[in-house]
Amino acid sequence: MNNRHPTSFLFDVVIAGAGPVGLLLACELRLAGVSVLVLEQAESPHSPLKKLPFGMRGLTLPTIEAFYRRGLLDSLEAPGRQAKPEGKPRKQAGHFAGIPFDYDRINPSMWAYRLPSPADSNMAAEMERVETVLADRAQSIGVEIRRGVRVEGFAQSADGVTIQAGDQSFEGRWLVGCDGGRSVVRKGGGFSFVGTDPEFTGYSVQVDLADPEKLKLGRQLTPTGMYFQTQPGHFGMVEFDSGASHRTGPITLAHVQAVLRRISQTDVTLTALRVATSWTDRAQQATEYRKGRVLLAGDAAHIHSPLGGQGLNLGLGDVMNLGWKLAATVRGEAPDGLLDSYFSERHPIGEQILAWSRAQVSIMRPSPHARAMESIIRDLIATRDGATYFADRVWNASMRYDLGDGHALAGRSAPDFEWTDGTRLAALLADGTGLLIDFDHRAPLRSIARRWGDKVKYVRGEVKDRLGLTALLVRPDGIVAWACEGEVNPEDAVEAGSRWFAVHDGG
Structure with a gap:
């Protein structure tokens, strides 16, 4: 069977967005012999928010396994894997709403069908490093990436999609929106996007402090919100204002100082604003991931608060699932229903992550009820069973697709078997x-x-x-x-x- 594309279409797949999700999808498609064009509106891939400390992302086990299986893991090792320490003091392995759990309380024997491998512990990586590694791989295998090109609209027919970008147009058999939470592809395609409204405005800022002694390091819950200072002048802040301050205008020094004073309940003074961005806990998900020849992945398909660091991982999981299925469809080698299984398998995973995000917000509210629940969660997470449960959910160690009745391993990630000759x-x-x-x-x-x-x-x-x-x-x-x-x-x-x-x- 060889159903090749019409010669009038220049690319099999056009991807909107050259973030990690779009780039990994491009790699997966090109690996299968599909021609790919990636369009990215930003002129440069570099941004202070992609660098440390703001660009730090925790990678879950499915993500690490994906990079490992495609030969990319070694390139991401810096800033480093958080291996389980032996004979050393406890080390934080993750958190739920800022409540940490430690490696030495986790019982990995509870996770069936996992074997020791280079991808069996969690890992932190810098966003810019992830994008660089994926862009280098994509270009090395023939993906075309065009930066400074903003997708503004598109029209699809029975045979393909025509994409408008300023005075340019591009044609492909398929279009995939990996263009973030404000996705032009999602909006232009008429996808329904449903969920819950925000309860807070969150901020990630780097500032200079005139009086740093007034603010503690670490996570601090207050009667009006929460701030987390990782190092002097580097803050994450949450103010429960129903998202009223998110993207209402430029974030100024005066605004950040006012918010920090309200949250910390001090008269701290800021002398300079170095980096600032805002975010919310809005949690929404597309009710379908495909309309005709247009598909969604990553934040274009689902958004939620960045608490727990699940967003990047959820998007990368989307494209690992989608890539080979879309490639088989492009080549005319897909059995009936294969592409539809992308939605049926990934939408429930997205629902779980959105619920996990909402649960974290529920114990962060500045109320006596939330504080009481936070205390109970803190006690639970300090137990062996509790730490194992939260590690399982945060790392997504037991992720399983529903493939119907069958062996308990079906639908799970394959164990990293090692043959006697050393092949894995x-x-x-x-x-x-x-x-x-x-x-x-x-x-x-x-x-x-x-x-x-x-x-x-x-x-x-x-x-x-x-x-x-x-x-x-x-x-x-x-x-x-x-x-x-x-x-x-x-x-x-x-x-x-x-x-x-x-x-x-x-x-």
Whole structure:
């Protein structure tokens, strides 16, 4: 089957937005042989807000695994992995609404089907570094990135999409909006965006203080809000004003000083404003992620407060799920319903993250009821079971797509099996190809893999720990599509694989 695009369309996929989400999607599509154009309105990728300390982002386990499986993890190691310390004082592993949990209270044995790997602990990375690594990879494999080009509108037909950007126009078979919370693509496509209104205005600022001794370091809850000072002059602040001050005009020194005084209940004086941005806890999600040939991913599909650092990870998870499915659709090799599964799998994950965000806001309110609940959460998170639960949710360690009845591993991230020759499963996924892994060397499975042509590799051999499994089918995004313990029924593998891979013409 070879349904190539009409020659009048210059690109298979046009992506609006060259943030990490748009760039990773471009990499995934290009890895599958799809032609990609990325349009970014900013002239330069550099910004003080992408650098430390404001640009620090915590990466969850699915995100780290994605970078690991595509050979990008080593490039992101600085500023460094937060490995579990051995024989050292407790180290913070994450937080819920600013309430920390520690590594030495987490019980990772509670997470089924995970094996030790270079991607088995959380990690912090600088936003600018993430974008640089992804942009370098994208361009090295043939993605075209045009900066200083703002998507202003588009029109789609049965065959493709024409995108308007000033006096320029671009044509592609598909358009994906990765253009953030105020997405032009989402608004232009008429996508419904529903959710809850903000309760606060949040600020990230760098200032010079005339009297730094008046403000404590760390997280400080007050009767009017919260401030968090990571180092002298670097603040995160939350004022419960229903979002009234967000994007109402330039953020001035006088405004920041007034807000900080109200929150801290001191007469602190600021002498200079170095960096400032605002944000809210508005939580909204698109009711569909696709309309015709237009799709949404990342903040264009869902927005929420940055509390807990889930936004970047949620968007990167979107495109790992979408990339190979859209590529198969472009090539005419997608089984029925494959592209629709992007929404059915990712929308529930987005709903969970938005609920998690709202829960954090609920215990940050400056009220006696919220303070009482915050005290209970603090006690709970200090227990072993509590820390493990919160680590599981913050790191997304147990993420699972609902693939119907079947093995408990189906829908989860594949364990990083290590073969006796030292090969790891992650290395086998580097080229974006699915895997049919056969631990018992059964001839029928090899012939089954041939049905899906070069989109699935047949892998056999001994591994150090097979976790009691006989065989499994792994999608290109590293998600287990089918797994088996004991006697293999080849037809079960065929049935499971037919949801994800079209039968090859020669199969």
